[in-house]
Amino acid sequence: MSVVFADLADFTALSERLDAEDVARVQDTYFSLASEVVAAHGGQVEKFIGDAVMATFGTERSADDDAERAVRAGLRIVDAVDRLDRRLRLADGTVRVRVGVDTGEVVVTRRGSTWRVTGDAANTAARLQAVAEPGTVVLGDETAFAVAHAYVVSPARVLHLKGKSAPVQSWAVTAERAEPRRGLRLHGLAAPFLGRDEQLARLAAFLDADDARAVLVVAPPGAGKTRLVDELAARLTPDRACWTVRLNLDLGRGYEAVASLLAQAWPGAPSSGGGPLDPDGTSSAPADADAWETRVAAALERGGHDAAAARRVAGLCADVVAGRTPEAVPADLYPAWTAALDAAAPRAVWVVEDVHLAAPDLHAFLRHAVTADGDRHLVLTSRPPVDPALASDAAVVPLEPLSVADSRRLVDELLGTGVVPGEYADGVAVASGGNPLFVEELVRSWIQSGVLVRRPTGAWAFTSAGHPAEVPTTVHAIYQGQLDALPRAARSVVERGSVPGTTFPLDALPSLGVDDAGEPLADLTRGGLLVGPHTDAVSTRAYTYRHALLRDTAYGSLGRRRRAELHARFARWLEGLEGPVATELVGTHLAHAYDSLPTTAAGLEDGTASGDLAAEAATWLDRAATTHLVASPQRSAALLDRALAL
Ligand SMILES: Nc1ncnc2c1ncn2[C@@H]1O[C@H](COP(=O)(O)OP(=O)(O)OP(=O)(O)O)[C@@H](O)[C@H]1O
Ligand SMILES: [Mg+2]
Structure with a gap:
């Protein structure tokens, strides 16, 4: 759970300068805006202490993004207070706020309408707030690590806290990351992209070429296909449109992937309501759907279609985007969809990941897109074996395993050079077979089992306490170890939830024999084994396995x-x-x-x-x-x- 402490800076001094009525007005406005921001981010205001607001995130139910929401709320409070001066017609910089955020265990006691929040995190948040520069947000260790995927932080000050022997490092939030990092985000670990210069250069050259239409990156699970195409996309010039779809068992079955491409190419698309393209459940009104269709048709007309044809093509696009089964045969559908996508951006990059999951018709559409005239570029990824049909139309780029040296470097980059003793680092590098997912998962399992612990300074240490007897040899074995370490209830959820596929609907759990999933699910999402709840094709409360191999391992144990x-x-x-x-x-x-x-x-x-x-x-x-x-x-x-x- 995370605690936010936000206090007006130098307000006592200010109170002496302003008249009592103004002071009251500043305070009232501040309290109400802070309360609004906290509520909007899913937190709870616990109390007002003088000019300070104390709020908690994760009191009702703990989620793995408590810290992130708390930090976001803190930053929004700073923004809102910065705008207060103008709103209250005070000189710029008159009212400023300092914010401290800490994460850890606290005890919330409620008796009737009185309550109390006690615990280290609450005290520390107050202390952090006190050292923050006005207009900034300062974080404790755990918070800083929990949000490292979303925010850039820099060391602020070292604090000596009462009752703690070791000094505590505090961190100032300096920027929000445009693209949150994935991977080991729960532990704030991330490694730079390494060992793939050649492939990256090859893909970049392909995107510049005019005579090639498609590349197919082929590599086994965890080799780094997704990372490679993400890095490629991040290096595109901003004027180059790029749409990405990642297939999964649901998104590969029908034409939902086409719908996703169209929705990205033509924003504001009508949605099916609760379907895969509607993660927030905000289906648009029919009027918006008409406007969307009209926009697409107009663009097609500008591109040389006659009015009736343009209207028909736009209609076929609207059908697939809204999840309706179109009343047309592939020979009409595929050129129509391709035309609408080309009309949005003729030289767009279409990234379609995991095409090995594409069912026959989606596959046929992709082949059409790869062979039909135009300037689009398709970047496809697949696990082996190479699809002969696609391979005949696309340049195949295999991703070889990382070298042993690069795999070792990955260990060092994730944890800090020299943290893992040489013999173990070598063991990991060799056992991983150059698979970066293997390296990350092994690190994760060492954190889970206490072999790796984080020191109060933020540095990682390899302890002998839970010494790994041996390094597992496959990702599968690592996952098996992670499953074995789970408490019974959580393990049962992971096993039974694997039956629907890589994603399961929460509401189906009772029929799968899990009666009370609340706590195990909270554990599993916190531990990063599951992600959710989110919306999928059949449910608005679905959970997804972190990795398909994890699901397969769980399924295999039934x-x-x-x-x-x-x-x-x-x-x-x-x-x-x-x-x-x-x-x-x-x-x-x-x-x-x-x-x-x-x-x-x-x-x-x-x-x-x-x-x-x-x-x-x-x-x-x-x-x-x-x-x-x-x-x-x-x-x-x-x-x-x-x-x-x-
Ligand atoms: N070259 C690299 N340098 C550093 N980290 C990497 C590299 N390649 C992959 N990773 C990391 O390894 C993990 C697995 O990579 P990724 O998800 O890209 O694999 P994948 O080939 O797409 O697997 P799948 O077939 O399961 O989709 C990710 O967390 C990724 O960030
Ligand atoms: Mg992938």
């Missing part, structure tokens, strides 16, 4: 019988939902249930015989195939194949 039961139960839960997405998922999960059943099993626990299960799955798949017949014939065929195979 026995076949258990898998069969859980797939069937998840299918039953999905039956309660509506729409084509659900239909297909019901069929798919019933089919998984059938496939998972051991040969010796007669059927499911609820008495469904295995033959009936197969028949039921086939019926649902068949029904789903019908809805896709026109717009996604290949997908439809694949579903029918699956049904027939049962």
Whole structure:
């Protein structure tokens, strides 16, 4: 939990200069704006002490972004107070505020309408506030590390706090990062991009060329495909449009990826409401949808389409963006979508990640985009094996493992040079096989198990306390270790939640046999194993595994019988939902249930015989195939194949 302490600077002196009425007005305005900011960031004002406001983040329910929200609120309070002078017609710089933020354990006691917040974090926040320059936000150690992915901080002062033997470093927020860093963000660890100069140069040259349309970066999980394309995108000149879609099991199934590209190319797109493109659940009104379609049509007309054709193309785009099944065959759809994307920016870079997850029709669309005339550039990534069809139209860029020297450097960059003793650093470098994800995950598991601890100065130390007997040899083994270390309830959530896929809806957990997921989920998100809640295709409260391999490991630890039961139960839960997405998922999960059943099993626990299960799955798949017949014939065929195979 994080505590924010915001106090008006030199207000006593100021009070002597202003008359009592003005003083009261400044205070009232300050208190109300601070309360507003705190509430807007999900915090709670705990009390007013003199001219100070004390607020907490994460009292009701702790989330992994408590610290980030607290810091953001602190900065907004500073901004708002800076504008107060003008609002109250005082000379510039009259009213200033200092803010301190600390993170740690506190105890909140409430008795009726009285309450008390006690604990180190509350005291420290007040002390930090006292050393802050007016108009700045100063953070304690833990807060600084928790927000390192989002804010740039610099050392402010060393504090000697009562009751603490070691001095405490304080940090001043100097800037907000334009793009938050990912990876080990929960621990504030990040490494520079290393060892990929050659590939980066190759991709940059490709984007400058006029005769090449597509590249396909191929490498196994965790090798650094996403990082590479992110770094590439960050180096583009600002005038070069770049749209990125990362496929996952949901976003690869249909044309949602196309919808995402269109929505990025043409902002303000109509959305399906709660669909994958509508993470905030803010579906736009029909009037906005019309305006969007008109805008797209107008651009197409400017590009040489006649009015009727432009209108039709825009309509087909609106359909896919809104999640409706378009009434047109691929031969009409693909050129239409491509034309609308080209009309937004002819030399745009389309980044489509993880094309190995693309279902047949999306795959067909991508091939169309790669081969059709135009100046667009596609950067595709995929896990092996290389797709022969795409490879024939795209230049293949393999990502080799990092060298042993670079892998070692990665360890040093993450933790500080020399923190991990030589023998272990070498061990990690070799065992990782040059896979940066492996290195990061191993570091994470050492933090989790206490092998690596952070000193009060912020530096990391390798302790012998939880000495790793040996370095695991695969990411899989690292994940298995992380799962084994979980408390039972959390482990059960991770295992059962793996049945729906890399993302599971919170509301489906009871049907998967998890009754009280609140606390385990809070643990799991705090520990960074799961991310959420967020909106996905079937739910507004979904959780996603940090990495697909983590999900696979959890899934792999379920026995076949258990898998069969859980797939069937998840299918039953999905039956309660509506729409084509659900239909297909019901069929798919019933089919998984059938496939998972051991040969010796007669059927499911609820008495469904295995033959009936197969028949039921086939019926649902068949029904789903019908809805896709026109717009996604290949997908439809694949579903029918699956049904027939049962
Ligand atoms: N060259 C690099 N230098 C430093 N860190 C890297 C490098 N490449 C990747 N990483 C880090 O390793 C982790 C895994 O990389 P990334 O997510 O890009 O892998 P990926 O190939 O996209 O995996 P997946 O197939 O699972 O999507 C990330 O946290 C990333 O920041
Ligand atoms: Mg990736």
